[in-house]
Amino acid sequence: EDKVVQSPLSLVVHEGDTVTLNCSYEVTNFRSLLWYKQEKKAPTFLFMLTSSGIEKKSGRLSSILDKKELSSILNITATQTGDSAIYLCAVGAKGRDDKIIFGKGTRLHILP
Amino acid sequence: ETGVTQTPRHLVMGMTNKKSLKCEQHLGHNAMYWYKQSAKKPLELMFVYSLEERVENNSVPSRFSPECPNSSHLFLHLHTLQPEDSALYLCASSQDWTSDGYTFGSGTRLTVV
Numbered sequence: 001e002d003k004v005v006q007s008p009l010s011l012v013v014h015e016g017d018t019v020t021l022n023c024s025y026e027v028t029n030f031r032s033l034l035w036y037k038q039e040k041k042a043p044t045f046l047f048m049l050t051s052s053g054i055e056k057k058s059g060r061l062s063s064i065l066d067k068k069e070l071s072s073i074l075n076i077t078a079t080q081t082g083d084s085a086i087y088l089c090a091v092g093a094k095g096r097d098d099k100i101i102f103g104k105g106t107r108l109h110i111l112p
Numbered sequence: 113e114t115g116v117t118q119t120p121r122h123l124v125m126g127m128t129n130k131k132s133l134k135c136e137q138h139l140g141h142n143a144m145y146w147y148k149q150s151a152k153k154p155l156e157l158m159f160v161y162s163l164e165e166r167v168e169n170n171s172v173p174s175r176f177s178p179e180c181p182n183s184s185h186l187f188l189h190l191h192t193l194q195p196e197d198s199a200l201y202l203c204a205s206s207q208d209w210t211s212d213g214y215t216f217g218s219g220t221r222l223t224v225v
Contacts, residue, residue: 002218036155038214045154086213099121100149100200102216 002027006089006103014111017079021106023089024071031094033065033072038086038105046074046087076108084110115139116217118203124223125193133188133220135203143209144186146178149200149219161186162209193224 004025013019025033032050036043047056049065049072056063060079065072076083086105093099116137125131135144146158160168161180175197177189186203203217 043155088214090216099218099221100202100216101218102214104215105213107213 002091002093002099002101004089004091004101004103006087006106008106009104010107010109012109012111013079015079015081017110018075018077019079019108021074021076021087021089021108022071023074023103024069025089025091025101026070027091027093027101029093030067031092034090034092034100035063035072035074036088036090038088039084043088079110081110081112084108115215116203116205118201118217118220120220121218122221122223124225125190126225127193127195129193130189130191132190133201133203133222135186135188135217137184137203137205137215139205139215141205141207141215142183143206144180144183145204145206145214146186146188147202147204149202151199155202159188160209167209190222193222195224198222198224 007022032048034048035046037046047063052065052067060077063074074087086107088105089103091101119134123131143162145160148156148158157170158172159178164180164183175192179187200219200221202219204214206214
């Protein structure tokens with residue numbers, strides 16, 4: 001059974017802290033791993049990762065994929081209250097199993 | 113299964129066809145959503161239903177027609193679609209429409225020819 005598991009489910013930190021969110025997966029015919037930030041109803045796309053070991057960065061956010069370990073991390077440095085959201089990890093499968101499997105998300109709350 | 117089941121998994125339809133996508137959840141959630149995921153575009157929210165009533169409709173063309181007969185089922189009826197409507201259509205549910213803990217289905221890959 002394909003699955004995507006995120007940890008922790010919930011995280012509360014103080015502004016300025018660095019956080020690391022984890023995503024592990026078991027998906028047949030892996031194509032890509034995606035990270036989203038959800039503050040309202042439509043998640044905002046953050047990163048798409050297809051190659052192992054190559055870090056993608058966008059401002060204070062960065063992410064990397066480890067295909068050997070079937071996992072990815074999302075790092076946020078110097079957190080701000082505006083980073084409070086649910087962070088979703090999703091894995092796309094290719095071929096006949098063309099689908100996308102979402103994790104349950106990590107609820108991140110940044111205290112001022 | 114994630115708790116939200118979508119059928120069919122794949123659909124190829126002509127521009128004059130009429131078809132329907134189905135979403136089912138047995139999580140006891142009261143809100144259900146349709147999203148469109150196009151290649152290289154952000155996830156787009158299409159419709160929101162809360163307790164079987166439509167609460168949001170984000171400027172979606174009338175060739176997409178949602179139906180929510182009960183809180184466990186959501187349909188997206190399709191007719192006279194265009195090739196640019198080809199995308200992955202995702203269904204999601206949440207406890208209620210103001211909460212943000214969503215459970216997503218795996219999607220229906222739609223190709224319009």
